Amino acid sequence: MIALVDCNSFYASCEQVFRPDLKGKPVVVLSNNDGCIIAANKEAKSLAHIPMFQPVFKIKKVLEQNNVVCFSSNYTLYSDMSQRVMNTLREFSPLVEEYSIDESFVDLSGYSASRVQELATEIKDRVHQNTGIPVGVGVAKTKSLSKLANRYAKKEPKNDGVYVVDSEEKRIHLLKKILVKDVWGIGRKHAVRVESTGAITAYDFSKLPVAWVRKQMTVLGERLWRELQGETCNELVPLPKSKQGIGTAKSFGYKLNEYGLIEEACASYVSEVADLLRQQKSAAGKIEVFLATNSFSDTDKQYRNKVVITLETPSSSTIKLTKVALQALRKIYRPGYRYKKVGVNLFNLVPDNKVQFSLFDFKEKIECEALTKAIDKLNNKYGKNKVKVATVGNREKQWALIKEHRSPRFTTQWDELLTIGKV
DNA sequence: TCTGGGGTCCTAGGACCC
DNA sequence: TCTGGGGTCCTAGGACCC
Numbered sequence: 001m002i003a004l005v006d007c008n009s010f011y012a013s014c015e016q017v018f019r020p021d022l023k024g025k026p027v028v029v030l031s032n033n034d035g036c037i038i039a040a041n042k043e044a045k046s047l048a049h050i051p052m053f054q055p056v057f058k059i060k061k062v063l064e065q066n067n068v069v070c071f072s073s074n075y076t077l078y079s080d081m082s083q084r085v086m087n088t089l090r091e092f093s094p095l096v097e098e099y100s101i102d103e104s105f106v107d108l109s110g111y112s113a114s115r116v117q118e119l120a121t122e123i124k125d126r127v128h129q130n131t132g133i134p135v136g137v138g139v140a141k142t143k144s145l146s147k148l149a150n151r152y153a154k155k156e157p158k159n160d161g162v163y164v165v166d167s168e169e170k171r172i173h174l175l176k177k178i179l180v181k182d183v184w185g186i187g188r189k190h191a192v193r194v195e196s197t198g199a200i201t202a203y204d205f206s207k208l209p210v211a212w213v214r215k216q217m218t219v220l221g222e223r224l225w226r227e228l229q230g231e232t233c234n235e236l237v238p239l240p241k242s243k244q245g246i247g248t249a250k251s252f253g254y255k256l257n258e259y260g261l262i263e264e265a266c267a268s269y270v271s272e273v274a275d276l277l278r279q280q281k282s283a284a285g286k287i288e289v290f291l292a293t294n295s296f297s298d299t300d301k302q303y304r305n306k307v308v309i310t311l312e313t314p315s316s317s318t319i320k321l322t323k324v325a326l327q328a329l330r331k332i333y334r335p336g337y338r339y340k341k342v343g344v345n346l347f348n349l350v351p352d353n354k355v356q357f358s359l360f361d362f363k364e365k366i367e368c369e370a371l372t373k374a375i376d377k378l379n380n381k382y383g384k385n386k387v388k389v390a391t392v393g394n395r396e397k398q399w400a401l402i403k404e405h406r407s408p409r410f411t412t413q414w415d416e417l418l419t420i421g422k423v
Numbered sequence: 424t425c426t427g428g429g430g431t432c433c434t435a436g437g438a439c440c441c
Numbered sequence: 442t443c444t445g446g447g448g449t450c451c452t453a454g455g456a457c458c459c
Contacts, residue, residue, distance in 0.1 A: 031427040038427070038459095055426040073427090100430095100459045187457045218433060220457080249428070296426050 001116055001139050001166075002236060003106040004146040005089060005123060008134045008154070008161075010102035011039035014081045015071045017132035018410050018418055026068040030056060033251055034072055034405065044068055072406040080411045081131060088130045092123055095238045105143055107236050113166060120162045140165035143234045144227035145174070147184040148202060152177055175203035175228060185224040190217050202228060243280065246273045247288075249343025252399045255294065256339045262291070263326060265399045269344045270325045274318040277346060278376070283314035285348030287321060289328035294340035305332040314350050317372050321346070 007013060011029040016022050026044035028037050036055045044050050047066050050059065056070075063070065082101045089096050095107035111119055120137045127135050138150025145165055152174055153163035165171050181191040183202050193216050199205050205213075206228045214222040223233035248269045256262055266289065277284060290306035307328045315321060325344055408416035 033425085033427080035426055053427080057425045060425095102459080185457070189456065218456090220433070244431085247429075251427075294426090 001108045001111075001113070001141060002143055002146045003108055003120060003123065003137055003139045004143070004150045005104050005106060005127070006136050006150050007085060007102040008136060009039050009041045010082075010133070011071075011073065011078055012041040012044070013133050014078050015074075015407055016041065017081070018407065022069055026066060027071070028063070028068055029071045029073055030405065031073060033253060034070075035251070038073065070405050074407050074409060076409045076412050077407065081133065084131045085127055085133055085135070088127050089123070091126070092119070095236055097236050097238055098240060105146070105236050108139065116166060117164050120164050124161055134161070136161045138163050140171070141230050142227040142232050143236070144184055144224055145171065145230065148174055148178050151182060171230065172203065175206055176201050178202040180205050183224070185220065190221065193217075243349065245345055245347045245349065246276050246284075247343060247345030248273055249290070249341055251341045252339070254399065256399060257335070257337060259333055259335070261395060261399045262333065262339055262342055263329060264395060266325060266329050266342045266344065267322050268396070269342065270322045271318045273344055273346055274316060274321050277316045277349070278372075281352045282349040283316040283352050284311070284321065284346035285314040285350060286310050286346070287324055287328065288345040288347065289325050289332065290343045291329065291332050291339060292341045293337050300338050301336070303334060303337045307331050314348065316352055317369060318375070319371060
């Protein structure tokens with residue numbers, strides 16, 4: 001059996017752990033630039049007109065009228081809380097697949113069938129006790145079924161956040177309770193196609209001819225169809241897959257046309273992704289830089305372009321990667337536009353220790369590596385980004401994301417620790 | 424004024440090779 | 442009349458996920 005453990009409105013819950021005064025009050029978390037809503041607790045959801053991914057400016061009034069508490073996203077806090085949740089899950093099983101920041105598949109095959117029902121409740125309670133985060137638990141034979149079980153666990157109040165599919169009757173019952181459009185793996189487009197056959201529930205979908213499913217929804221649809229019957233097609237993958245690419249692309253807090261500022265943002269993103277690259281002990285063979293205006297604007301002149309540069313030798317050095325990225329940026333920058341976003345992606349990742357060098361590159365690598373190491377060391381000691389490549393500059397305020405409502409990074413920064421009583 | 428960001432997987436089609 | 446067939450690699454686009 002496989003359990004799918006999913007945190008309830010995770011980002012909002014993280015904020016509430018450190019703000020017990022907000023218990024029972026509506027809370028939402030905003031995306032980068034405080035642009036739109038990416039998480040809402042159940043109190044906020046129950047207020048009408050707070051759909052997810054709504055731009056904040058469109059519903060500002062509703063938020064104010066209902067005294068909804070808004071937080072800017074604080075990923076440092078959320079990733080740390082996520083790790084605490086995952087560590088608790090590992091107390092139950094050695095095989096845990098971290099599917100996303102707020103959910104995991106947990107292999108329960110080591111437990112007897114009769115124990116699973118009470119075990120599921122135990123998981124829910126212990127995560128809450130250890131971390132303060134409420135979770136839902138769905139258990140079934142396959143990943144797809146446990147995902148549906150989890151949904152049903154939360155949707156139906158009498159389940160109290162836990163649903164275990166341990167019989168054929170319960171499997172059928174579950175499938176009949178879930179609508180086609182709510183099935184994991186059926187998105188908007190496929191839902192329309194499936195519904196056009198007259199199917200309404202997941203059960204109806206599971207009764208469609210497999211050949212039709214295969215033709216309309218590719219092999220992914222077929223796997224899903226089989227998993228709903230109880231046949232395993234997606235194995236649990238306990239280790240994080242090493243990433244195929246690392247990238248970042250963020251909107252500026254303001255529209256920019258000054259090349260120097262865009263350059264700063266670009267260089268800063270390079271150092272961000274290069275850090276991640278070194279953490280996973282890889283080097284990148286290709287780097288892509290792209291630049292875009294605001295595609296939502298009806299009045300701004302539109303421009304977007306990208307360029308990919310292949311490095312002679314894969315590299316993980318911030319200095320080398322910055323140099324190449326800025327060459328790329330120079331190629332696509334055109335004056336006269338109001339730019340909204342710049343992005344950097346690293347591809348063709350190879351293990352750091354398998355890189356082949358020409359003699360010339362080798363000399364350069366040794367030099368860059370020593371310098372990069374020294375910088376990493378200083379930053380570890382004195383704080384992130386204290387030492388950086390000169391291009392990054394210090395005008396971050398003029399381009400960086402707007403984060404008006406960020407909460408303190410309670411668990412990862414000494415100077416932002418939660419204090420109790422007067423200091 | 425203000426509209427997220429980071430991913431995965433699959434398929435089809437083109438270029439190229441023998 | 443009839444114009445190979447299989448393989449690889451790459452890219453773009455679609456669909457979905459959190």
